[in-house]
Amino acid sequence: MKQLIRMIAALCLFVTLLVLRELPAVIPAHYDFAGNVTRYGSKYELLILPVVLLLLSFGSRFLLLHFHRKAEQAESDKERQAAEANAKVLGIVIFPQTLILSCIQGVLLYNTVLALRGESFLGTLAGDKLLTILFGALLVLVGNVLPKCKRNGLVGFRLSWTRYNDITWQKSNRFAGIMLVAAGIFGIVSTAFSPKGYGMLLLAVYTMAAIVISIVRAWQVYRAEKARERDRG
Template sequence: MKPFTAADTAAAIVSLLILTGAAWIAIYGPETPIPVHFNAAGQADRYGSRYEVAATLAGLALLNVLAAWMTGRQAESVVDPVRRKGLRRGQWLSIGIIGAVAAFIAWASLGPAAASGASHPGVAMAFTAFILLITGAVLGRVTPNPFIGVKTPWAYKSRLAWDRSNRLAGRLMFWLGAVGLIASPFIPQPAGLISLIVGVLIAAAWSVFESWRVWRADPDRQPF
């Protein structure tokens, strides 16, 4: 039986907090329609019920438990301590990202935007940049897993391709996040948020290409 680790405890606590918030929203949330989606300018373009928000949060709680459990189980099954440590980093990273996304969804739907129908797009840019910054700081040290990282077929067939493509993605995301976080209070919106998203897409495409390039040159690669 897999031992219960600190990361498992953190996943359980975060999921319990998310579920508690979902239950509170379902019971005590506004009975009137609340914003559930915003466009790039920060204007609410779709409204839903409190039950929709609660169901979304409950789904995130379930995803958090599933991702943490599967990654933790994979970590315990490997003999290599370096790879096990990398999987644990991925486990902690998934917990942090899902918890942050759940908190942001609750804030966006029930915070100031619930009354005004608009959310300052700079907030969305700052949140996205913060997630990129944290993800980038850890991503390059995460070992192969099914949830976090540049998960291309070539990266799974070559450990060198996994390491290099994820290190590249980590560096790109870190600096995108750092610049975006600093610029979010000043840059005109929604141009700033759109630019950040375009930067992420370019970083993703570059990292995918890097995984193929390294796999192709790796003499120890596994064939398809």
Template sequence: MKRLTLADTAAAIVSLLILTAAAWIATYGPETPIPVHFDAAGQANRYGSRYELAATLAGLAALNLLVAWMTGRQAATVADPVRRKGLRSGQWLSIIIMGAVAVFIGWASLGPAAASGVSHPGGSMAFLAFILLITGATLGRVSPNPFIGVKTPWTYKSRLAWDRSNRLAGRLMFWLGAVGLIASPFIVQPAGLIGLIAAVLIAAVWSGFESWRVWRTDPDRQPF
């Protein structure tokens, strides 16, 4: 039987907190419609009930447990300590992101936007930049897994392609996150948020291309 680690325990606690928040919202949340989706300018363009928000958070809690459990189980079966450490890094990254996303969803629907129907894009940009910063600082150390990282056909066929493409993606995301956090209070919105999203898409394409380039020249690659 797999022994529970600190990361496993943290995943359970974070999921329990999210589920508790979901239960509270379903029981005591606003009975009037609340904003559940926003356009790029921060204007609410869809409203839902407290039960929809609670169900979204409950699903996020379940997803957090699933990803953490499967990643932790994979780490427990790996003999290589370096790869095991990399899988644990991925597990922690997943927990942090899931927890942060849950907080952001709750704040976006129940915070100031609940009354005004407007969420400032600068806050969304700052949140996205924070996620990029945390992801970028960790991604280069994450070992191959089914959930987190640059997952292309070539990274599954070459460990070198996985390592190099994820290191590149990590560096790009880290610096995009750092610049985004600094710029979010000052840059004109929603241009800043849209620009950051576009930069993330470019970084993703670049990292995917890097995985193909490295796989093509890797003498130890697996053929298709």
């Protein structure tokens, strides 16, 4: 599975490099929610996502080694189980994440080629829906993973108050996971009924709302836990 993930990431980069050979130096680099070009830039900006994807594929290997090492060196069963759980979560999420991000890169490449011809795939209803569904699926994936993460400093919904103790971590990550799943589902469902250009806009609104509400909820959990400890002490 690890080799397959790196192969997909490498293939994404290879295809991007092939496409870049046929593109002019300056290309459409940014689009509004309706798929209209709002900025032109260097064609090499298209390398950002494939390079990040390749780094993630290799970085995940080191993260897995880190969690496995922590499990082996754990001084208690609780620490060992937490490290093993985080390694398992990372192993589950990296493959679908790689596929989704590779598909997003494919959509961006296709749209860039069309944009140079005066057309726009993202400006069509089908393009808007496809990109919204891909990003919505990514949110659902991340949201399903968050509640499975154990308290650590590398993966999960990490804020100073979510990491206060195991209770604040579990409650905050579970709530944030639910909110991200809801944002992704609402975005995917909304794109079926929204007019062209509104699918990604609505998903962005849902995502921002989910993040803000999750941060507020995490702070409330932290304050409640602090108060409970004071009362107990």
